[in-house]
Amino acid sequence: MAYVDDYPDASKLVRACFGVSFVALGLGGFFGLIQALHRTNVFRGFVSSADYYTVLTGHGVLLVLVFTTFFIAGLFTWATTHSLERDVPSLTLGWTWFAMMLVGTALAATAILAGFVPSIDMSADVLFTFYAPLQAHPIFYIGAALIIVGSWIAGYTYFKNLWGWRQDNPGERIPLRTFMVVTTMLMWYISTIGVAIEVVVFLIPWSLGLISQVDPLITRTLFWYFGHPVVYFWLMPAYLVWYTVLPKLSGGRLFSDPLARVVFVLFLLLSTPVGFHHQYLDPGIPEGFKFIAMTNTMFLLLPSLLTAFTVVASMEHGARQNGGTGRFGWLGSLPWDNPAFSGSALAGLMFAAGGFSGMINAGMNINYLIHNTLWVPGHFHLTVGTAFALTAMAISYWLVPQITGKRLQFRGLALVQPYLWFFGMTLMSNAMHRAGLAGVPRRTAEPQYGSVDFSGVVGGMTEMRIQIAIGGTLLFVSLLLFLVVMAGTWMAERGRGQLTVNGVIPPALSGPEHSPRIIDNYRVWVAIAIGLIIIAYGPPMFDLVADGLLEPGSPAFPA
Amino acid sequence: MEIHRFEKLWLAAGILLIVGFIATVTYGAVGEGVAMVNDDGGTIDPTKVSEDANFSDPGVEQVGPHEYEAHIVAQQFLFKPGTSTPIRVPANSTVTFYVTSSDVVHGFNIVGTNVNTMVIPGQVAKMKVRFEEPREYGIVCNEYCGAGHHTMAGTIEVVPEDDYEGGA
Ligand code: HEM
Ligand SMILES: [Cu+2]
Ligand SMILES: [Cu+2]
Numbered sequence: 043m044a045y046v047d048d049y050p051d052a053s054k055l056v057r058a059c060f061g062v063s064f065v066a067l068g069l070g071g072f073f074g075l076i077q078a079l080h081r082t083n084v085f086r087g088f089v090s091s092a093d094y095y096t097v098l099t100g101h102g103v104l105l106v107l108v109f110t111t112f113f114i115a116g117l118f119t120w121a122t123t124h125s126l127e128r129d130v131p132s133l134t135l136g137w138t139w140f141a142m143m144l145v146g147t148a149l150a151a152t153a154i155l156a157g158f159v160p161s162i163d164m165s166a167d168v169l170f171t172f173y174a175p176l177q178a179h180p181i182f183y184i185g186a187a188l189i190i191v192g193s194w195i196a197g198y199t200y201f202k203n204l205w206g207w208r209q210d211n212p213g214e215r216i217p218l219r220t221f222m223v224v225t226t227m228l229m230w231y232i233s234t235i236g237v238a239i240e241v242v243v244f245l246i247p248w249s250l251g252l253i254s255q256v257d258p259l260i261t262r263t264l265f266w267y268f269g270h271p272v273v274y275f276w277l278m279p280a281y282l283v284w285y286t287v288l289p290k291l292s293g294g295r296l297f298s299d300p301l302a303r304v305v306f307v308l309f310l311l312l313s314t315p316v317g318f319h320h321q322y323l324d325p326g327i328p329e330g331f332k333f334i335a336m337t338n339t340m341f342l343l344l345p346s347l348l349t350a351f352t353v354v355a356s357m358e359h360g361a362r363q364n365g366g367t368g369r370f371g372w373l374g375s376l377p378w379d380n381p382a383f384s385g386s387a388l389a390g391l392m393f394a395a396g397g398f399s400g401m402i403n404a405g406m407n408i409n410y411l412i413h414n415t416l417w418v419p420g421h422f423h424l425t426v427g428t429a430f431a432l433t434a435m436a437i438s439y440w441l442v443p444q445i446t447g448k449r450l451q452f453r454g455l456a457l458v459q460p461y462l463w464f465f466g467m468t469l470m471s472n473a474m475h476r477a478g479l480a481g482v483p484r485r486t487a488e489p490q491y492g493s494v495d496f497s498g499v500v501g502g503m504t505e506m507r508i509q510i511a512i513g514g515t516l517l518f519v520s521l522l523l524f525l526v527v528m529a530g531t532w533m534a535e536r537g538r539g540q541l542t543v544n545g546v547i548p549p550a551l552s553g554p555e556h557s558p559r560i561i562d563n564y565r566v567w568v569a570i571a572i573g574l575i576i577i578a579y580g581p582p583m584f585d586l587v588a589d590g591l592l593e594p595g596s597p598a599f600p601a
Numbered sequence: 602m603e604i605h606r607f608e609k610l611w612l613a614a615g616i617l618l619i620v621g622f623i624a625t626v627t628y629g630a631v632g633e634g635v636a637m638v639n640d641d642g643g644t645i646d647p648t649k650v651s652e653d654a655n656f657s658d659p660g661v662e663q664v665g666p667h668e669y670e671a672h673i674v675a676q677q678f679l680f681k682p683g684t685s686t687p688i689r690v691p692a693n694s695t696v697t698f699y700v701t702s703s704d705v706v707h708g709f710n711i712v713g714t715n716v717n718t719m720v721i722p723g724q725v726a727k728m729k730v731r732f733e734e735p736r737e738y739g740i741v742c743n744e745y746c747g748a749g750h751h752t753m754a755g756t757i758e759v760v761p762e763d764d765y766e767g768g769a
Contacts, residue, residue: 092748169745173706175722176747258647258706258722301604322637324719325726326644329630329637336626340619347615351608406626407635410715414708414743481712483743491754494712494739556603585640594644594723599677599705601747 045124045444045545051133052123053445058140059116060438060445062147063109064528067431070104071521073097078470078514081489082507089158094487095167095601096157102170103154103186106276106426108147111189113434114279115143115196118223120441121282122200124545125217126207131199139195146188153182167601169485171269172245174261175596180249187241190234197227215554216562218299219286219547225306226278228568229271232575233314236267248598255595259326260586266317267579274313276426277393278306280433284353284390287437290547291383292360292376297352299550300557305352307561308345311571312338315578322409331582332406338578339404346397353390359551381453385436385460389429392467396424399475414485417478420471428467435524436460442531444545451530455523462520470513473506480506638718642699642725650674650703661690661767669696675707675720677747683740683755690757691765692735700726708743711757719744732759 046053076097079085089097119136123129130136150166156179157165166178172186200223204216216224244256244264289296296302318335321327358372366375377383399421402408412418443450450456480496480503482489489496496503560566604612629635650656659672660682669690674681682688690696700709700720707720711730718726742753 091751095745095748095750098745167748173744176705176745259724262706262721298605298608301608321719323717324724325638325642325721326640326724328640332637333630337623340622343619343622344612344615347618348608348612351611355605355607401622405622405629406637407629407633407715408626410635410717413717414710481710481741483708483710483741485745486743486751488751491739491741493754493756494741496712552603589644594646596647596705596722599747601705 044447045120046447049123049129051136052119052130054133055130055136055140056116056119056441056445059112059119060442061532062144063112063116063434064525066104066108066112066147068521068525070101070109071518073101073104075514075518077101078510078517080487082511083488083490084507084511091487093158095169095485096154096165098485099157099167099169100151100154103150105431106170106272107150107186107189109434110276110426110430111193112143112147114275115139115193117279117282117434117437117441118196118200118227120445121219121286122203122223125219125547126203128203128207131202131206135195135199139192139199142192142195143189146185146190146192149181149185149188151185153179153185165601171265173265174245174248174256174258175599176601177249177598178601180246183241183245183249187238187246190238194231194234197230200224200227215559218296218302218550218554219282221303221562222278222282222285222306224564225310225567226275226282228564229278229310229313229571230275232568232571233268233271233275236264236317237269240264240268253592255592255597257586257590257592257594258596259324260591262324263317263321263327263583263586266320267314268317269320270317271313273422273426274309276430278309280389280393280430281305281349283386283433283437284349285356286547287440288353288383288386288390289356289360291380291386291440292357293364294356294360294362295548296550297355297359298552298556299554300552300561301348301352302550303554303557303561305345305348307567308342310564310567311574312342312345314571315574316342318578318582319404319406319409322406323413326586327582328585331578334578336404336406338574343397343401350390350394357387379457381456381460382436382440385439385463386433388460388464389432389436392424392432392464392471393429395471396421396429399424412478414483415478416474416482416484416489419484420474420478423467423471423474428463432460432463435463438524438528440543442528443543446532447536448531448534450527450543451534452527456527459520459523459527462516462523466513466516466520468513469509470517473501473509473513476500477503477506477510635715636729638726638728640724642701642727644723645701645725647701647703647722650701655699656701661688661696663767664697667691667694669694671696671698673698673700673709674703675700675709675742675746675753676703677705678742678749678753680709680740680742680753680755683757684753687737687756687758688740689765689767690732690759691762692732692759693762694732696730696732698726698728698730700728705746706744707746707753708741710741710743712739712741714738717743735759735761 153166166182361372366372
């Protein structure tokens with residue numbers, strides 16, 4: 043029996059979520075292609091340089107807000123129902139959060155895309171960070187708020203399912219995948235409060251003209267209170283896949299369930315009190331608070347380092363089960379011809395590279411050199427743009443057949459897609475990193491200035507531009523292959539042939555009984571997490587609001 | 602809870618790496634004196650920048666032997682001074698930059714150096730920079746500030762000490 047037969051309600055929701063997320067991925071990726079060609083001056087025929095920022099806002103919002111949130115909502119619905127062995131508690135509630143998120147997406151997308159049509163007096167060219175006092179149309183902020191509130195309700199349904207399971211299984215350990223979902227969602231609740239306050243208390247009233255000014259530093263700080271944990275909201279689902287599905291795809295089992303739990307608890311504790319590392323170069327924030335954020339950030343490396351170990355160890359175990367031998371020879375015994383495996387594994391590999399450039403970003407004083415340069419998008423296309431996005435695509439090859447009951451179509455295309463992504467990203471990202479070291483700014487339609495001469499530290503400017511353009515094009519082609527496979531599978535007839543995937547996930551080599559029970563007591567971890575946040579954010583927030591919530595205040599600059 | 606021996610080694614190496622990073626950054630801050638942009642530039646009413654005593658006529662001013670102060674206003678889509686007239690400072694000098702915005706968020710980056718700050722309305726960014734040799738530097742706004750953002754750039758001319766006749 044496939045997942046779709048056992049969990050019919052959940053399957054509907056997961057399909058709907060994945061559907062929206064794939065559309066967002068396709069459109070967002072097309073905008074990415076435009077950017078890669080426009081910035082590098084290879085082709086500037088799609089949009090004017092003034093409209094470049096409309097494209098860039100669309101790219102950021104569609105990919106990191108819409109694609110991610112919908113995909114995660116679907117993945118978590120699968121992960122909780124499948125590991126608790128209970129279908130969603132209420133389909134009505136399910137459609138409620140889905141509809142909220144969809145309406146939110148439609149509102150935000152309308153505001154952004156209207157920016158292309160001069161005759162419509164509506165725009166939201168504020169990029170996905172929407173720093174005040176640049177001001178978007180109110181429906182942009184309202185849409186963003188709806189997406190977040192919808193995700194809160196989705197989270198509530200995961201908990202509701204867990205509570206129901208608890209009643210029927212008193213004293214049992216929370217299944218690993220549900221544990222991961224729960225810790226991720228708790229972190230999400232704690233962190234989205236920041237952006238919710240920013241948007242609901244400040245930006246929506248301000249864009250409606252109810253208040254005349256906002257303090258740009260306070261709204262920015264609230265954004266970044268949310269802005270770092272959000273990257274873990276993207277990564278933790280990828281980790282969920284790497285911990286629980288990747289070992290199985292490799293032919294083995296997860297190495298250690300207890301360590302996986304510890305890693306997720308560490309993320310819950312440490313993801314939020316680090317946001318000032320995005321504000322290292324902000325005036326108005328005392329150096330001491332930046333230093334605290336820096337140390338917390340460095341410790342946040344620990345759970346990722348542990349993950350690297352466990353994931354590689356689990357893959358090695360799987361490879362040896364397949365008959366692999368030798369110190370590195372086992373690598374050859376992994377199923378590199380299974381796109382669900384190869385995509386997740388390549389995503390993990392790129393994430394390691396992204397981790398290294400992230401360590402540079404986190405180094406407070408080195409940050410001067412790369413802040414707001416092209417280095418930064420070079421970095422996060424490895425993390426959210428590959429670790430998350432490529433894992434999402436890869437796992438779709440495994441999951442979409444299960445939620446539709448249809449065989450994966452166009453397997454040949456699926457086979458090359460992850461490799462093409464990996465290759466395209468290698469070109470684009472390495473060149474972005476190096477261009478950033480030469481000082482080329484990000485978020486810029488035409489990074490060619492009469493008065494400025496960028497000189498590459500490694501390599502020449504022309505070579506970097508070409509690599510970005512070619513890399514971006516290959517990425518877009520890879521994206522198209524993915525979408526063709528998905529569309530083909532979706533529209534295929536059901537029942538033609540046996541499902542080739544098997545959705546059973548084997549238990550870990552070292553099971554949950556080897557970890558202390560306190561690990562499952564998430565109330566304790568939430569209390570500690572909030573304590574750490576009060577230490578990191580209490581005093582600076584107090585300083586910022588001491589001179590007035592709206593002071594020093596800026597009027598609006600519509601964009 | 603049982604932890605594999607290799608995993609313990611890896612964990613120890615990871616913690617060592619983290620402590621090493623923190624030590625390096627701390628050395629950079631304390632030993633090498635790389636100060637972060639701070640709150641000591643103070644605040645300002647962003648709607649009244651042109652009436653402010655320091656920013657109404659922004660530019661470079663000598664405040665001591667080899668010591669200068671440069672007040673700069675960032676606005677859509679130019680630096681004042683910097684864009685239509687270069688910022689001019691002598692070689693072998695220490696310049697304290699004070700940068701603020703009269704409209705939206707901007708960036709101020711002397712290309713290829715670690716002189717880089719956000720420019721946030723309501724806040725004054727303060728940075729001390731040493732200029733040793735005569736040469737010209739480009740400045741770019743590296744934070745999106747509106748439809749003309751990609752045109753926002755400027756120059757700093759570091760002139761030989763003897764030729765210096767005051768800033769822009
Ligand atoms: C077809 C694949 C893609 C291409 C060709 C592409 C290209 C680009 C380029 C060239 C930029 C830099 C624009 C600039 O700073 O001026 C950019 C920015 C960005 N990309 Fe992508 N990208 C792709 C996929 C993705 C994916 C999958 C994600 C995340 C899931 C992503 C997230 C972002 C974000 C958050 C930004 C920064 C937006 C901003 O600065 O406001 N991209 N992309
Ligand atoms: Cu961060
Ligand atoms: Cu700008």
